[in-house]
Amino acid sequence: GVEKKILVIPGDGIGQEVTTWGQKVLTAIAANYHHKFTFEEGIMGHVAIEATGDPLPEETLQKAKNSDAILFGAIGHAKYDNDPTLKVRPEQGLLKIRKELGLYANLRPIKLFDELLEASSIKPEILRGADILFFRELTGDVYFGEKKRTEDRNTASDLMIYHRYEVERIARKAYEAARTRRNKLCSVDKANVLEASRLWREVMQEVAKEYPDVETEHMFIDNAAMQLIKDPKRFDVVVTGNLFGDILTDEASQIAGSMGMLASASVGDKVGFYEPIHGSAHDIAGKGIANPLASILSAALMLDISFGLKTESQRVIKAVEATLRQGYRTMDIANKHTVNEFIMGTDAMGAKVLENLN
Amino acid sequence: GVEKKILVIPGDGIGQEVTTWGQKVLTAIAANYHHKFTFEEGIMGHVAIEATGDPLPEETLQKAKNSDAILFGAIGHAKYDNDPTLKVRPEQGLLKIRKELGLYANLRPIKLFDELLEASSIKPEILRGADILFFRELTGDVYFGEKKRTEDRNTASDLMIYHRYEVERIARKAYEAARTRRNKLCSVDKANVLEASRLWREVMQEVAKEYPDVETEHMFIDNAAMQLIKDPKRFDVVVTGNLFGDILTDEASQIAGSMGMLASASVGDKVGFYEPIHGSAHDIAGKGIANPLASILSAALMLDISFGLKTESQRVIKAVEATLRQGYRTMDIANKHTVNEFIMGTDAMGAKVLENLN
Numbered sequence: 001g002v003e004k005k006i007l008v009i010p011g012d013g014i015g016q017e018v019t020t021w022g023q024k025v026l027t028a029i030a031a032n033y034h035h036k037f038t039f040e041e042g043i044m045g046h047v048a049i050e051a052t053g054d055p056l057p058e059e060t061l062q063k064a065k066n067s068d069a070i071l072f073g074a075i076g077h078a079k080y081d082n083d084p085t086l087k088v089r090p091e092q093g094l095l096k097i098r099k100e101l102g103l104y105a106n107l108r109p110i111k112l113f114d115e116l117l118e119a120s121s122i123k124p125e126i127l128r129g130a131d132i133l134f135f136r137e138l139t140g141d142v143y144f145g146e147k148k149r150t151e152d153r154n155t156a157s158d159l160m161i162y163h164r165y166e167v168e169r170i171a172r173k174a175y176e177a178a179r180t181r182r183n184k185l186c187s188v189d190k191a192n193v194l195e196a197s198r199l200w201r202e203v204m205q206e207v208a209k210e211y212p213d214v215e216t217e218h219m220f221i222d223n224a225a226m227q228l229i230k231d232p233k234r235f236d237v238v239v240t241g242n243l244f245g246d247i248l249t250d251e252a253s254q255i256a257g258s259m260g261m262l263a264s265a266s267v268g269d270k271v272g273f274y275e276p277i278h279g280s281a282h283d284i285a286g287k288g289i290a291n292p293l294a295s296i297l298s299a300a301l302m303l304d305i306s307f308g309l310k311t312e313s314q315r316v317i318k319a320v321e322a323t324l325r326q327g328y329r330t331m332d333i334a335n336k337h338t339v340n341e342f343i344m345g346t347d348a349m350g351a352k353v354l355e356n357l358n
Numbered sequence: 359g360v361e362k363k364i365l366v367i368p369g370d371g372i373g374q375e376v377t378t379w380g381q382k383v384l385t386a387i388a389a390n391y392h393h394k395f396t397f398e399e400g401i402m403g404h405v406a407i408e409a410t411g412d413p414l415p416e417e418t419l420q421k422a423k424n425s426d427a428i429l430f431g432a433i434g435h436a437k438y439d440n441d442p443t444l445k446v447r448p449e450q451g452l453l454k455i456r457k458e459l460g461l462y463a464n465l466r467p468i469k470l471f472d473e474l475l476e477a478s479s480i481k482p483e484i485l486r487g488a489d490i491l492f493f494r495e496l497t498g499d500v501y502f503g504e505k506k507r508t509e510d511r512n513t514a515s516d517l518m519i520y521h522r523y524e525v526e527r528i529a530r531k532a533y534e535a536a537r538t539r540r541n542k543l544c545s546v547d548k549a550n551v552l553e554a555s556r557l558w559r560e561v562m563q564e565v566a567k568e569y570p571d572v573e574t575e576h577m578f579i580d581n582a583a584m585q586l587i588k589d590p591k592r593f594d595v596v597v598t599g600n601l602f603g604d605i606l607t608d609e610a611s612q613i614a615g616s617m618g619m620l621a622s623a624s625v626g627d628k629v630g631f632y633e634p635i636h637g638s639a640h641d642i643a644g645k646g647i648a649n650p651l652a653s654i655l656s657a658a659l660m661l662d663i664s665f666g667l668k669t670e671s672q673r674v675i676k677a678v679e680a681t682l683r684q685g686y687r688t689m690d691i692a693n694k695h696t697v698n699e700f701i702m703g704t705d706a707m708g709a710k711v712l713e714n715l716n
């Protein structure tokens with residue numbers, strides 16, 4: 001068995017409710033396979049601002065650096081969304097931890113569980129067989145470029161900026177992954193308008209030469225946002241910048257039936273960071289109805305990517321599959337046209353997955 | 359009858375093939391309703407670079423300024439897409455004319471013709487009744503902020519920037535439109551990360567106070583990209599920045615069945631500019647199979663918005679509807695599951711609309 005230190009950061013909103021299930025699944029896997037996972041907890045986001053005034057307290061950052069992997073929930077709170085003038089904001093915590101840990105590659109696998117074929121707003125025949133792996137660059141772009149507000153507060157700006165090395169390293173990661181899949185890579189940019197995108201495309205074209213066995217395609221973001229819905233099966237690996245990746249992967253959640261199903265892995269220098277792609281979802285927070293599967297699937301990604309425990313990771317995915325096959329659904333993936341479904345809350349759903357794990 | 363000077367700029371790729379049909383429809387309307395439309399032609403984009411070295415020759419710009427309205431086709435060419443290092447680029451022509459004519463508000467109505475309910479990748483029950491009017495800001499944002507490339511060519515940037523007055527004027531246009539519709543407005547930004555978006559949201563919140571009868575919602579772009587597919591019916595008027603608007607409206611084309619159906623109007627200081635939202639589509643250019651309906655519907659928007667000819671505009675829309683009802687389809691809107699369809703090329707399709715106009 002292996003020994004691993006895992007930092008759990010539930011964060012804000014439904015992060016609190018769902019992350020506990022990712023952790024329970026990891027605990028169950030450790031017991032089943034004789035691994036030793038020790039857990040610590042850290043605060044980040046709105047809860048951290050309330051407790052310490054800082055969205056990413058130094059203590060959490062230190063724990064993060066000393067851990068083998070991090071299981072994260074979600075970040076954000078309506079208070080800040082409604083008041084754009086607030087200076088200290090929950091999201092700064094997430095952006096800072098991504099930067100500090102050098103988490104430059106955000107992997108978002110988009111795959112539909114057969115059982116959810118009807119849960120999406122997209123036609124089943126369009127979805128069947130779709131299987132996309134997104135690589136979203138995570139520590140550059142307009143997210144981290146200089147922000148300015150004039151004194152009179154009437155002009156505001158953010159710098160969209162990319163450096164060659166940033167594009168190169170995410171390009172390589174994406175190409176390596178394409179080699180283990182269907183050997184197709186689509187790079188998304190807006191090179192017809194943006195200089196940062198022209199650099200992006202130049203570098204992609206160069207790196208492409210090292211991977212002649214992978215078929216490369218370049219697509220503009222506006223077209224990609226359309227093609228993703230029109231014909232998701234045309235994509236294998238998609239690689240793109242921070243902002244375009246944010247938009248495309250949320251959109252792509254409709255391919256997986258629901259946002260509540262999607263996990264992500266952020267990797268880079270050393271520690272891996274695992275989180276659902278859904279946000280804090282204030283509107284349903286505290287109601288016990290959030291879908292815990294994205295957190296559970298984030299745990300599965302951790303087992304695979306950070307710990308190299310492929311069997312254990314597959315075991316978790318199979319347990320999720322079994323749960324769906326038995327007809328258990330949270331609200332977001334319910335399909336009113338089906339009779340053999342049992343709609344349940346977060347805890348009941350999580351418990352079913354645990355049962356199926358044993 | 360009225361007298362109007364119309365500048366026709368076919369531009370690149372399928373722009374050449376489809377714009378002629380927008381023009382023919384305008385000619386037919388003039389004849390039917392005793393108006394006098396005089397047409398001039400101008401060049402822009404790749405064709406203009408080839409002819410003059412300039413993507414927007416001064417002559418075209420002067421003609422544009424002296425016209426009452428402009429019917430435009432598309433811009434772009436594979437040559438430039440494949441070589442991001444080229445300095446003179448077709449798109450610069452389009453961006454410059456938008457700026458020079460002060461076309462700050464780009465209106466993109468998204469409405470599905472009943473006959474195309476099955477042409478989309480989205481389920482009919484999700485689409486039925488969807489009716490969205492996008493207001494995309496068109497002369498600011500990262501499109502027009504300063505672009506930089508370092509000497510060593512290893513770093514590239516674009517400035518995402520907004521001024522208060524830019525947000526205010528598009529906000530008012532969008533709110534005024536919401537009042538003539540279902541009194542709902544959704545403003546899309548990324549205020550949890552971007553300073554330009556925080557200014558955007560502040561200004562929107564201020565302008566909202568002038569329109570207490572309109573229900574205002576603020577949404578993050580990632581969520582909006584998802585909601586648009588999940589539940590398009592929740593939107594009425596959507597207002598957003600230049601970049602987010604570019605992405606969302608292309609994505610929204612799936613709600614209208616196909617990109618080939620969508621028209622847009624760019625308005626602002628004086629002259630109105632009408633164009634399909636589809637691009638130059640190199641892959642099908644010159645084959646005579648492009649859908650002329652977006653150009654024809656752009657002409658309909660011109661009649662309505664620039665000339666105030668509502669009856670004539672409706673007449674064009676009815677002719678398009680009739681053509682679809684008769685089963686005529688271009689390739690992009692064909693539905694292989696239907697038998698009573700006649701697939702045709704650009705010219706045959708355009709001719710059918712003309713027939714239905716008389």
Ligand SMILES: CC(C)[C@H](C(=O)O)[C@@H](O)C(=O)O
Pocket residue numbers: 075076091094246277279550551580
């Ligand atoms: C919460 C927000 C800062 C974040 C982002 O935009 O990166 C989120 O949307 C995500 O995708 O992880």
Ligand SMILES: CC(C)[C@H](C(=O)O)[C@@H](O)C(=O)O
Pocket residue numbers: 192193222433434449452604635637
């Ligand atoms: C061709 C390009 C510059 C343009 C844009 O991005 O604005 C196009 O995509 C559009 O939407 O009109």
